[in-house]
Amino acid sequence: MVTAVLLASVVVLAVVIGSARSMAAAAELPNIIFVLTDDQFPGTENLMPALKNNIINNGVEFTNMTSTFPLCCPARATILRGQYAHNTHIYGNSLPLGGWEKFRDQGLQDSTIATWLHDAGYQTGLFGKYLNDYTAPGIPPGWDRWYAWNGPKDGWTAINDQGTQKTLIRRAADRGVSNAALKFLGDRLGGPAPVFVSVNFGAEHFPYYHDQADTEMFEDVGVPRDPSFNEADVSDKPTYVSGLPQLTEEEVAQMDQDYANGLLSLMRVDRFIASASDLLRSKGEMGNTYFVFYTDNGDHFGQHRLRHGKLQPYEEDVNFPLIVRGPGIPQGLSNDELVGNHDIAPTLARMGGASIPAFVDGRSFLSLAQNPSTPWPRTAILSERETNLDPPNRWDMLRIQGSNYTRYEDQQKEYYDLRLDPYQIHNALGASDTAYAPPDAATQDYYEKRLDALYACAEQSCRTAENAPLLPTGIVP
Numbered sequence: 001m002v003t004a005v006l007l008a009s010v011v012v013l014a015v016v017i018g019s020a021r022s023m024a025a026a027a028e029l030p031n032i033i034f035v036l037t038d039d040q041f042p043g044t045e046n047l048m049p050a051l052k053n054n055i056i057n058n059g060v061e062f063t064n065m066t067s068t069f070p071l072c073c074p075a076r077a078t079i080l081r082g083q084y085a086h087n088t089h090i091y092g093n094s095l096p097l098g099g100w101e102k103f104r105d106q107g108l109q110d111s112t113i114a115t116w117l118h119d120a121g122y123q124t125g126l127f128g129k130y131l132n133d134y135t136a137p138g139i140p141p142g143w144d145r146w147y148a149w150n151g152p153k154d155g156w157t158a159i160n161d162q163g164t165q166k167t168l169i170r171r172a173a174d175r176g177v178s179n180a181a182l183k184f185l186g187d188r189l190g191g192p193a194p195v196f197v198s199v200n201f202g203a204e205h206f207p208y209y210h211d212q213a214d215t216e217m218f219e220d221v222g223v224p225r226d227p228s229f230n231e232a233d234v235s236d237k238p239t240y241v242s243g244l245p246q247l248t249e250e251e252v253a254q255m256d257q258d259y260a261n262g263l264l265s266l267m268r269v270d271r272f273i274a275s276a277s278d279l280l281r282s283k284g285e286m287g288n289t290y291f292v293f294y295t296d297n298g299d300h301f302g303q304h305r306l307r308h309g310k311l312q313p314y315e316e317d318v319n320f321p322l323i324v325r326g327p328g329i330p331q332g333l334s335n336d337e338l339v340g341n342h343d344i345a346p347t348l349a350r351m352g353g354a355s356i357p358a359f360v361d362g363r364s365f366l367s368l369a370q371n372p373s374t375p376w377p378r379t380a381i382l383s384e385r386e387t388n389l390d391p392p393n394r395w396d397m398l399r400i401q402g403s404n405y406t407r408y409e410d411q412q413k414e415y416y417d418l419r420l421d422p423y424q425i426h427n428a429l430g431a432s433d434t435a436y437a438p439p440d441a442a443t444q445d446y447y448e449k450r451l452d453a454l455y456a457c458a459e460q461s462c463r464t465a466e467n468a469p470l471l472p473t474g475i476v477p
Contacts (some may be wrong), residue, residue, distance in 0.1 A: 029121065029194040030327055031289040032351050033185075033276060033442040036079070036198065037269055038072065038129060039310060040295035041262065042320045043224065048266055050274035051323070055291050059325025060369045062332045066340040066399050068298035070310050070317040073098045073132040075341060078113040079296070082345035082360035084382060087433045087458050091386035098135035104140075111267060111357055113345040114142030117196045120354035123174050125184045128177040128200035129156075149173065149202075153195045170352050171209045173264070174201050178272040189283045196352065202264035211268060218263045222256030228303040228314075228423040236430035237304060238412040244305040257335055267425045286381075290326030290351045291410040292346065304424070311385055313397040313406045313414070314424055318383050326351070337376045338401060338466075339365050361462035377467040382454040396451045400470060405439070415439060446471060 093099035125145030151157035342362035350364035
């Protein structure tokens with residue numbers, strides 16, 4: 001009897017010690033705050049003072065960040081899972097191409113960055129937009145705190161607040177996201193386990209809801225008038241663009257107003273960043289917290305004569321910078337290595353010491369953020385669009401350092417040397433302007449083969465395909 005009691009005591013003591021060690025190890029892990037906006041125009045991040053002062057100036061900005069599928073639901077699925085869209089099979093915002101129901105039915109939400117970090121000891125929370133057409137009463141795996149917008153494709157109508165359905169007031173939705181996330185952080189920071197939050201705002205998506213106090217801001221601000229805005233000559237572009245008329249004065253005026261209203265809506269996001277930063281400092285947690293800022297995809301406001309939208313293989317839609325600050329990350333640097341939104345999940349996992357599943361296509365860029373001299377063998381990245389209802393239908397874009405090559409399913413092609421032509425005015429494969437020489441036939445053939453390899457890749461083969469030399473000869477075009 002005595003022996004049995006002693007043995008039981010030893011077992012209990014071992015469990016207690018093991019639990020204490022696990023809690024101590026978890027307490028040493030950094031907090032992670034991931035802020036995601038919706039359809040943010042590149043460059044507007046520089047008009048957010050709290051973001052600039054707290055994050056950009058104190059971290060690293062990845063300027064060659066690529067959205068691998070510039071549409072809400074496919075992009076968010078990629079962010080959650082670290083996979084290209086051709087591996088999640090989420091190609092649209094609603095059934096049959098995509099949406100939350102397709103994501104769930106494929107079992108994809110059973111293994112996401114939330115489950116990985118939860119298993120690593122994190123307290124997890126999602127606030128705001130999850131996936132398009134999300135209409136479930138329950139809570140997806142991995143999330144401890146759940147405050148997700150809920151509703152059909154014609155608009156968000158409710159909030160799933162920890163499994164309870166509540167009415168959503170659209171005009172105040174982003175303010176509610178901010179308040180709920182700050183409450184969770186205030187309650188959990190400094191506790192026995194680290195915190196991971198994904199704070200997903202509706203800004204700067206239409207209808208651009210904003211606080212009344214901000215109304216007079218940006219009164220004289222309009223869409224930047226770079227050379228691509230209402231482009232003078234689009235004859236070198238694919239037919240769906242070359243057939244567009246120039247924007248009228250009325251259309252330009254409306255875009256300017258929408259752009260300014262979008263900036264107003266981003267001020268709620270900026271206030272959250274200010275409040276979260278103040279909260280972290282007050283609790284002594286700022287130095288032990290990774291802060292990551294991104295958007296689901298960029299969008300365009302009149303560039304190349306395109307009306308406001310997304311889903312195009314142009315810089316405004318695919319190249320919004322990712323910004324990160326945190327332990328070991330130098331201050332105020334930019335990095336132009338090729339990274340993509342399929343890298344976000346494995347990077348967040350690496351920040352939190354979580355295991356990265358074999359199905360992940362992307363790779364962690366944490367070491368690159370901490371040390372810009374870290375070898376980065378990737379030479380190309382894929383952005384893609386599957387068939388949809390609006391033109392163009394399918395396209396694949398090979399983004400390489402300094403240029404990109406796009407092919408459409410109707411065999412039209414575009415090539416831009418971004419070093420000479422950053423605004424993508426001169427399609428070297430569609431114009432007679434010899435100042436922008438097209439790649440020769442052998443190089444084009446090589447680009448086609450690389451696109452084929454990337455489009456067929458999965459898991460490790462994606463990283464292998466991304467790391468291939470730019471040309472068989474090793475010469476950069």
